Amino acid sequence: MFDIVAFIPRAIGQSVPLLLGCSGEILTEKSGNLNLGIPGVMYVGGISGVIGSFFYEQKCAGGNMNPFLAIMIPLLCSLLGSLLMGLIYCFLTVTLRANQNVTGLAMTTFGVGIGNFFGGSLIKLSGADVPSIALSRTSAFFARSLPFATNLGWFGKIFLNYGFLCYLAFIIAIISALIIFKTRVGLHLRAVGESPSTADSAGINVTKYKYIATCVGCMIAGLGGLYYVMDYASGVWSNDAFGDRGWLAIALVIFSIWNPLIGIFASILFGGLYIVYLYIPTGMDYMEFKELYKMIPYVVTLFVLVLTSMRNKKETQPPASLGLSYFREER
Amino acid sequence: MKKSKAEPLFHIVKRDVLPWYKSWGIRLAAIAAALIVCAIVTTITTGLNPIKVYISFIQGAFGSGRKVWITFQNMSVLLIISLALTPAFKMRFWNIGGEGQVLVGALATAACMIVLGDKIPNILLILIMTVSALAAGAIWGLIPAIFKAKWNTNETLSTLMMNYIATQLVAFFTIVWEVPKGSFTVGIINQNTNAGWLPQLFGSKYLLPIVVAAIVTAAMYVYLKYSKHGYEIAVVGESEKTAKYVGMKTGKIIIRTMILSGALCGLAGLILVGGINHTITTTINSGQGFTAVMVSWLAKFNPITMIFTSFLIIFLERGAGEISTNFGLNQSFADILTGIILFFIIGCEFFISYRIVGRKKSGNAK
Numbered sequence: 001m002f003d004i005v006a007f008i009p010r011a012i013g014q015s016v017p018l019l020l021g022c023s024g025e026i027l028t029e030k031s032g033n034l035n036l037g038i039p040g041v042m043y044v045g046g047i048s049g050v051i052g053s054f055f056y057e058q059k060c061a062g063g064n065m066n067p068f069l070a071i072m073i074p075l076l077c078s079l080l081g082s083l084l085m086g087l088i089y090c091f092l093t094v095t096l097r098a099n100q101n102v103t104g105l106a107m108t109t110f111g112v113g114i115g116n117f118f119g120g121s122l123i124k125l126s127g128a129d130v131p132s133i134a135l136s137r138t139s140a141f142f143a144r145s146l147p148f149a150t151n152l153g154w155f156g157k158i159f160l161n162y163g164f165l166c167y168l169a170f171i172i173a174i175i176s177a178l179i180i181f182k183t184r185v186g187l188h189l190r191a192v193g194e195s196p197s198t199a200d201s202a203g204i205n206v207t208k209y210k211y212i213a214t215c216v217g218c219m220i221a222g223l224g225g226l227y228y229v230m231d232y233a234s235g236v237w238s239n240d241a242f243g244d245r246g247w248l249a250i251a252l253v254i255f256s257i258w259n260p261l262i263g264i265f266a267s268i269l270f271g272g273l274y275i276v277y278l279y280i281p282t283g284m285d286y287m288e289f290k291e292l293y294k295m296i297p298y299v300v301t302l303f304v305l306v307l308t309s310m311r312n313k314k315e316t317q318p319p320a321s322l323g324l325s326y327f328r329e330e331r
Numbered sequence: 332m333k334k335s336k337a338e339p340l341f342h343i344v345k346r347d348v349l350p351w352y353k354s355w356g357i358r359l360a361a362i363a364a365a366l367i368v369c370a371i372v373t374t375i376t377t378g379l380n381p382i383k384v385y386i387s388f389i390q391g392a393f394g395s396g397r398k399v400w401i402t403f404q405n406m407s408v409l410l411i412i413s414l415a416l417t418p419a420f421k422m423r424f425w426n427i428g429g430e431g432q433v434l435v436g437a438l439a440t441a442a443c444m445i446v447l448g449d450k451i452p453n454i455l456l457i458l459i460m461t462v463s464a465l466a467a468g469a470i471w472g473l474i475p476a477i478f479k480a481k482w483n484t485n486e487t488l489s490t491l492m493m494n495y496i497a498t499q500l501v502a503f504f505t506i507v508w509e510v511p512k513g514s515f516t517v518g519i520i521n522q523n524t525n526a527g528w529l530p531q532l533f534g535s536k537y538l539l540p541i542v543v544a545a546i547v548t549a550a551m552y553v554y555l556k557y558s559k560h561g562y563e564i565a566v567v568g569e570s571e572k573t574a575k576y577v578g579m580k581t582g583k584i585i586i587r588t589m590i591l592s593g594a595l596c597g598l599a600g601l602i603l604v605g606g607i608n609h610t611i612t613t614t615i616n617s618g619q620g621f622t623a624v625m626v627s628w629l630a631k632f633n634p635i636t637m638i639f640t641s642f643l644i645i646f647l648e649r650g651a652g653e654i655s656t657n658f659g660l661n662q663s664f665a666d667i668l669t670g671i672i673l674f675f676i677i678g679c680e681f682f683i684s685y686r687i688v689g690r691k692k693s694g695n696a697k
Contacts, residue, residue, distance in 0.1 A: 036487070091678075092678050096677075096680075096681035097681055097684075097685075098677045098678060098681065099628060101427075101624070102624065102628045102677060103674075103677055105621050106625060106670055106673035106674060106677060108621070109621070109625075109669055110667060110671070110673070110674070111670075112663070112666060113663045113665070113666025113670055114670075116661060116662075116666070117660070117664050120661030120663065121661045250488065251488055251492060254488055291502040291503040295496055298492045298499070299496060301492050302492040302493070302496070305478075305488055305489055306484050306489070309478070309484040309485070310482045318485065323487075
């Protein structure tokens with residue numbers, strides 16, 4: 001009935017975009033910026049990579065693709081796209097002190113628009129002669145798992161059968177946890193998020209920390225979009241397929257109480273919850289109940305959100321200045 | 332912001348309140364700059380002549396009598412949702428859940444139309460629809476409000492989650508009610524009998540939402556500006572500590588305001604299903620709950636100004652939609668243009684609240 005060896009890899013596959021989005025947003029929020037534009041950033045990260053590799057695949061349509069370039073071109077395009085989004089957000093909220101919620105929502109509108117527009121019109125705009133965006137060759141490089149993974153039975157299937165971005169996601173989560181909690185830079189970053197005026201008096205450059213944390217956070221989150229298209233969706237871009245994962249990633253930040261290490265486990269749990277409706281037997285007559293099961297991740301998040309606020313422990317609270325712009329002149 | 336140790340090249344000073352014509356001048360300049368950037372982006376990505384693009388922009392919104400009506404109808408719905416969110420925003424309760432509150436209102440309306448249609452007199456049916464849509468929206472607003480009032484749960488995220496729960500509820504009932512089976516759509520409800528369809532005013536099917544929006548705008552303006560409740564909302568928004576100090580029960584105010592906010596969203600849901608679409612889908616509200624956040628904020632939470640900001644957004648959407656159809660582009664092009672214009676308007680607020688002062692020439696520069 002329930003095939004756990006098949007279920008876990010799918011749950012982990014689902015968890016990677018969530019984890020990348022979550023790690024990026026934790027870094028951002030630690031600097032006091034609540035970036036509600038993450039869903040848009042993830043779309044831009046995905047489509048930038050798609051655009052890059054689309055042109056590369058067109059260029060060597062007949063010949064062989066250089067594996068190094070096939071990976072690096074989309075990767076760099078994706079990072080660049082999300083970096084630009086991060087810069088827009090920082091310029092508006094940090095330099096121009098705009099409201100973070102409104103800026104974030106505008107970024108999401110903009111980013112999702114960019115993703116769907118180029119996803120839908122790229123072929124027409126570039127005049128290429130292909131029916132749909134299916135970057136299966138690039139995807140093959142992204143999804144390539146370790147060569148001996150298939151020989152190791154269930155162990156290989158559960159632990160080794162993923163593309164490199166998946167491992168990168170876990171490494172990024174661990175490194176960002178180390179930086180936030182174990183280094184001086186992380187201490188400064190947390191100080192900026194908790195009380196920017198105190199950090200400023202201590203000689204920390206608040207603007208610089210906010211800019212760097214938010215931009216790096218956006219770049220990490222953008223990789224989540226790239227992973228989704230290139231690995232999970234096998235290089236096929238379809239509009240709105242990425243769905244609400246960006247919002248879920250923001251919710252995960254709270255679920256994991258601003259700690260990327262907890263984020264790892266939380267995202268796997270959420271990845272599982274995201275697809276669990278496929279595994280609950282309903283029968284053909286009761287298709288509608290699948291829609292109710294899809295509700296599970298959101299209900300669980302809401303529940304955890306309320307629970308953490310009820311317990312009200314000091315360690316589990318958001319950064320104190322989260323969502324507020326810092327005006328040096330007004331402290 | 333400058334790294335050099337000498338006196339920085341410029342510094343930023345908070346302005347006194349600008350006269351309204353100056354602040355609107357800055358905003359208009361920002362919109363003009365945004366339109367220029369939009370033209371450049373359009374030309375680069377699509378190779379179209381920007382002047383042609385703008386002509387079809389205006390045609391999209393005002394090209395024919397029918398298009399003008401639809402523009403105003405869409406604007407009314409967006410305006411109602413924005414007005415609904417405004418009291419919550421004014422007390423710094425970030426209700427991002429407008430989407431979900433509208434959806435449950437729409438769901439309640441559709442449920443009444445399907446279950447009670449043709450069984451009771453039409454007037455009674457419309458009454459029940461109205462009450463249940465308002466109640467459903469109110470409950471959807473009440474739940475996060477209780478969490479906020481009791482345990483100070485982050486409302487941005489709890490209202491966000493409520494959106495998705497509402498979406499899945501609608502998806503569930505869409506399949507329960509689907510006509511025909513297997514189509515995953517409800518189809519036009521009560522197409523033959525028109526039971527539960529909201530009445531047409533003066534023979535125009537577009538007029539009802541516009542009238543409702545006008546009434547809600549006036550009522551909300553009075554409520555926020557002249558009522559005791561409105562004053563309490565403003566105090567809680569400015570400083571919760573002050574509110575507590577003068578003996579206001581902030582929890583009660585939050586809950587009361589969110590019930591109002593949710594109920595008005597439910598009203599928008601009622602209009603969408605009963606008055607305009609006569610069907611229900613998960614995307615019936617097409618993200619307007621989020622757009623309304625920006626409409627309300629751009630208007631500085633002033634109901635009268637909101638008429639203009641909601642018009643601006645709908646004009647952009649309709650115009651960009653027209654471009655997409657005319658030039659065979661993807662519909663999402665509208666989102667990109669809207670995004671760019673929003674960035675400019677958001678950014679220009681800085682120049683209204685602050686001014687940049689250059690370094691004095693005779694100063695002590697090294």
